Amino acid sequence: MTAPRSSGPALAVVGATGAVGSVLLQILSQRADVWGDIRLIASPRSAGRVLAVRGEETEVIALTEDAFDGFGKGDIVLFLTPAEVSARWAPVVTARGAVVVDQSAAFREDPEVPLVVPEVNGHAVRIRPRGIVAGPDCVTAAMIATLGALHAEYGLADLAVSSYQAASAAGRAGSEALRRQLSLVAGSTLGEQTGDVRRAVGEDTGPFAAPLALNVVPWSGELREGGWSSHELAVRAETRRILGLESLPIAVTCVQVPVVTGHSLTVRARFEREVDAGHAREILEAAPGVVLVDDPEAGEFPTPADAAGTDPAWVGRVRGSLDDSRSLEFFVCADNLRKGAALNATQISELIAGEFA
Amino acid sequence: MTAPRSSGPALAVVGATGAVGSVLLQILSQRADVWGDIRLIASPRSAGRVLAVRGEETEVIALTEDAFDGFGKGDIVLFLTPAEVSARWAPVVTARGAVVVDQSAAFREDPEVPLVVPEVNGHAVRIRPRGIVAGPDCVTAAMIATLGALHAEYGLADLAVSSYQAASAAGRAGSEALRRQLSLVAGSTLGEQTGDVRRAVGEDTGPFAAPLALNVVPWSGELREGGWSSHELAVRAETRRILGLESLPIAVTCVQVPVVTGHSLTVRARFEREVDAGHAREILEAAPGVVLVDDPEAGEFPTPADAAGTDPAWVGRVRGSLDDSRSLEFFVCADNLRKGAALNATQISELIAGEFA
Missing domain, CATH: 3.40.50.720 (NAD(P)-binding Rossmann-like Domain)
Structure with a gap:
């Protein structure tokens, strides 16, 4: 000591x-x-x-x-x-x-x-x-600062989110399982058309419900009523609690991807008031704990590899809906071990x- | 000849x-x-x-x-x-x-x-x-048979989709770039917390806008007005055309993931009529070109590794919305080289x- x-x-x-x-x-x-x-x-x-x-x-x-x-x-x-x-x-x-x-x-x-x-x-x-x-859970934590800032300005009315979750959220066992699986598939003779990832990885999928190397796994947590996962229900309940919006409609699908560290989410948010994408970018730029990276032509958008090892949530791909003047879409990444x-x-x-x- | x-x-x-x-x-x-x-x-x-x-x-x-x-x-x-x-x-x-x-x-x-x-x-x-x-484009193709079947029964009113796109959609150059990048990151000393994927991969990201190994890339196509990618606009326009719904509101974010073959999508669909998840599963089970795999507790959900090399779209994680009796969420995978x-x-x-x- x-x-x-x-x-x-x-x-x-x-x-x-x-x-x-x-x-x-x-x-x-x-x-x-x-x-x-x-x-x-x-x-x-x-x-x-x-x-x-x-x-x-x-x-x-x-x-x-x-x-x-x-x-x-x-x-x-x-x-x-x-x-x-x-x-x-x-x-x-x-x-x-x-x-x-x-x-x-x-x-x-x-x-x-x-x-x-x-x-x-x-x-x-x-x-x-x-x-x-x-x-909160690391998926909620990755997006909540962006949502909080936009909610304060426009009033959140509806949310649809999909996650791209990193392996290290399952602890060292998660990142080690992904690395082990990657070395197994690298040594195999997988072609472009074969579905042989399961054969190369075998039964030992670590903390994941299916092989994660060269794959995505739309499941984390335990089964709850209606086919929901406990993880999806947690993201929904926590988002409502932190934002103080106890009846906010939230659609959420949690998906694990072969990334070691850095959770990502796609977000469609509908608000009570009309949104302007340019003004929304200004709000996100000024939001505490958030960094805006949004110039896709110059290759500037958030990726989990860039967010890993950093403190803020990185947000980009901010777009006003083409159909609805009150909706916004964006993409956000954060380090699941740090902010998460x-x-x-x-x-x-x-x-x-x-x-x- | x-x-x-x-x-x-x-x-x-x-x-x-x-x-x-x-x-x-x-x-x-x-x-x-x-x-x-x-x-x-x-x-x-x-x-x-x-x-x-x-x-x-x-x-x-x-x-x-x-x-x-x-x-x-x-x-x-x-x-x-x-x-x-x-x-x-x-x-x-x-x-x-x-x-x-x-x-x-x-x-x-x-x-x-x-x-x-x-x-x-x-x-x-x-x-x-x-x-x-x-x-159509391979992303549209992956989900359209499930949407067509559900639309015929319930009448589609609104769609929010996020893609998990495989590298081989960019041809041999795509799958080769992913494999090359995976071997580079495997040889590096990446820890759980470091954001060093860019350093390991270097500038040669192949047909992708950023390194794809151990990463996800929320960009494909060229920049269009409002920050949209040409690929996102294509998925939107094609979905409307094939379903014959020229003004269907569609939110879409296209994201590339380190998978060789097999596109996945999360879908939230809102309908004109009330939906029952059990009946929706029956419709999907009977739909041509669609296979329902939906028992997550038994490890049965679609993954791109399982869809690769097969003809149908694999659909699962079918859930009725917790907030809206007219909405359904699901996850769908298809081989981007085959059905796509x-x-x-x-x-x-x-x-x-x-x-x-």
């Missing part, structure tokens, strides 16, 4: 050794340092590893009751863990008076837990009856730390 | 040596043989190559006036060529009285040239004032041959 620092709230990161955890440690090194102690916590299996935090070697400790010793009011514990781990350990932390920032799905639907993307509804972080604040997880959780934690400053 | 056959119209295939051409020759071997002579034609560069047609070795001849010697009324010349080649040579063929079936964009917007997908508007093939029949090009052109040619039988 690092030597205690004199100022700033203490921060604990639970799940520090995972894919999102290692991005979070990078982000902590890059941003203004508002923290006192930073404690790294992980499963007993990963305990004892030494990771660099703000340039100092820090030993990872095991997730036990003792791991939170010394944490109390004004301190923050950030969970980058599966939902069942968050659900089990968050109450242990809040009982000590510290605030939980949870990146899992455990509390996203709890009306007493605010679901926050700072650029859109940062104010919501202050009202947290359970002492817990949640960040580690960055958003850091931003929420900084907002809370600011309350106690 | 093969020995003349006694019966059936003669068929010439211009562009026989390309990616679509080689699929077409396979298809001719698999289907009922309605043809007399089959003549293979290509650019002078490819002339002299010998290809198997119906099990017989056939020499490819160069595209010149003489290449069409002996062709006249009742014969068919199928163009699998770039639009400028089709535009130049189609009139040479029609002047001889033979019918042109063109798979390029050259005539798709010509009101005197029917645009035909046999499962949807096969009747249109008979009225061809210029002696030319066109097949060679198969559809063959089906059109067979319809025309039937007129003279």
